Amino acid sequence: MIPIDFEYYRPASISEAVESFQYLNKRKKNPMYYAGGTEIITWARTNAIHPGAVIDIKLIPECNVMDFAENTLVIGSCVTLSALSMVNPFPLLSESATGAADQTARNKITLGGNICGRIHFREAVLPLLLADSRMVIAGQQGIRGVPVHDVFLEQMRLAEGEFIVQVITDREYLSLPFVHFKRRQIGNVGYPLVTLAALKKDNQVRAAFSGVCAFPFRSLEIEQVLNDKALTPTERAEQAIDKLPAPVLNDTEGSAGYRKFVLKQTIFEALSKLGG
Amino acid sequence: MPPIELFDSATYSIQFQVNSEWRKVRVRAADTLLDALREGLGLTGSKSGCDNGDCGTCTILVNGLPIKSCIMLAVEADGQQITTIEGLANSPVLQTFAEKQAFQCGYCTPGFIVNCHGLLNIHPDANEETIRIWLESNICRCTSYEEIREAVKSVFAAHSADGAS
Ligand SMILES: Cc1cc2nc3c(=O)[nH]c(=O)nc-3n(C[C@H](O)[C@H](O)[C@H](O)COP(=O)(O)OP(=O)(O)OC[C@H]3O[C@@H](n4cnc5c(N)ncnc54)[C@H](O)[C@@H]3O)c2cc1C
Ligand code: FES
Ligand code: FES
Numbered sequence: 428m429i430p431i432d433f434e435y436y437r438p439a440s441i442s443e444a445v446e447s448f449q450y451l452n453k454r455k456k457n458p459m460y461y462a463g464g465t466e467i468i469t470w471a472r473t474n475a476i477h478p479g480a481v482i483d484i485k486l487i488p489e490c491n492v493m494d495f496a497e498n499t500l501v502i503g504s505c506v507t508l509s510a511l512s513m514v515n516p517f518p519l520l521s522e523s524a525t526g527a528a529d530q531t532a533r534n535k536i537t538l539g540g541n542i543c544g545r546i547h548f549r550e551a552v553l554p555l556l557l558a559d560s561r562m563v564i565a566g567q568q569g570i571r572g573v574p575v576h577d578v579f580l581e582q583m584r585l586a587e588g589e590f591i592v593q594v595i596t597d598r599e600y601l602s603l604p605f606v607h608f609k610r611r612q613i614g615n616v617g618y619p620l621v622t623l624a625a626l627k628k629d630n631q632v633r634a635a636f637s638g639v640c641a642f643p644f645r646s647l648e649i650e651q652v653l654n655d656k657a658l659t660p661t662e663r664a665e666q667a668i669d670k671l672p673a674p675v676l677n678d679t680e681g682s683a684g685y686r687k688f689v690l691k692q693t694i695f696e697a698l699s700k701l702g703g
Numbered sequence: 704m705p706p707i708e709l710f711d712s713a714t715y716s717i718q719f720q721v722n723s724e725w726r727k728v729r730v731r732a733a734d735t736l737l738d739a740l741r742e743g744l745g746l747t748g749s750k751s752g753c754d755n756g757d758c759g760t761c762t763i764l765v766n767g768l769p770i771k772s773c774i775m776l777a778v779e780a781d782g783q784q785i786t787t788i789e790g791l792a793n794s795p796v797l798q799t800f801a802e803k804q805a806f807q808c809g810y811c812t813p814g815f816i817v818n819c820h821g822l823l824n825i826h827p828d829a830n831e832e833t834i835r836i837w838l839e840s841n842i843c844r845c846t847s848y849e850e851i852r853e854a855v856k857s858v859f860a861a862h863s864a865d866g867a868s
Contacts, residue, residue: 432713435732531840
């Protein structure tokens, strides 16, 4: 049972959603955009968040598309992770999506919700970082398109009242060679110790990580090491973990030392498979 | 979809089809669907285990798709078609679980049966790998997994035999 009350709004269009947010914000309702709602419900239940209103964006048509437009793939932010995997327009994204939570939960978790969530992992963002995707964002100023790298810096940086409408990826990235490893402490379901997604473009390996630090990231410094042909794959894996952008997580899923060990092995495997 | 009828701040009148019957119920926006089914409609077959989306005992079908009702708001179900374990009373999946004694205490059983029913509808030709992935959404504390696997296998075997004949 959720111990707080909030109001529920169900706009049918992008502009109605943005207007609802402005209206509720002025009335100090602390509104939140609501997609799959899985995180909002679980956090509200434990009193960690206190929205006075939620704005369910699932019925907005633009948030539900999954289609090709010219040379790009357009995915609505409210497409569920299971729908992404089933339709499979971007195999690396499908694989990342299939790694998050479990099949039934993925029927509810959305692409946008996963990326904008507050938990550390946000695994669905990894392929988008690797594929230089663009985010379509709606807010009071209208609709803007921005490279994912400009708005996802450790977490989504959205202005107040903005929400992700769609994610756009160039077709050329969809069929590049890739690997995806999700290493858990135990079993096939649950949060990662280490998730590594990598793809190879123009003979260069690109790699992005989740579960390693307190946020998902792609690091050009790490990629430089991974592509340094003067080093053996083992040396590259060893040097890569010295270039991590933040301290390694140390929690009940695994100690920092264990995570580093697993990370090194995983990088080695990724390089072997991609022929780094 | 028409707007939901708002009573007072945060209380709504919603209608949905539960086990083929249209029902009207008044809910707080912050009520989960699990709360509304159990407390509002007296459908107590869906169990509360973790209330956190992890265990699967609260699984129901929304428009045929398995969903954990503890991580869905009742207001989201407005206008939708819901199936709970009560609606599967005579289903072959339930009967096979009983025949194969795929339970001990039975607390997790409704969730498993609903999920398996959803799988059968959506992927009638599911292979072992798909069955494994889908059933990972449900946890059994009594470790009846062997019997559950047996039951699910024989549900799919019977289904494909029917299809072939
Ligand atoms: C059982 C379970 C297991 C999980 N396991 C994993 C895992 O292994 N890996 C992993 O990465 N995640 C995992 N998650 C976390 C889940 O992916 C996130 O909590 C995600 O936020 C849920 O998506 P949602 O659509 O339900 O989001 P919501 O609960 O609707 O929203 C989450 C946050 O994002 C905001 N938001 C939602 N959509 C948008 C949008 N389009 N634009 C801007 N802001 C938006 C909301 O305001 C809110 O702050 C798990 C969750 C559950 C319930
Ligand atoms: S009670 Fe819903 S998943 Fe556990
Ligand atoms: S039979 Fe007891 S929890 Fe599964």
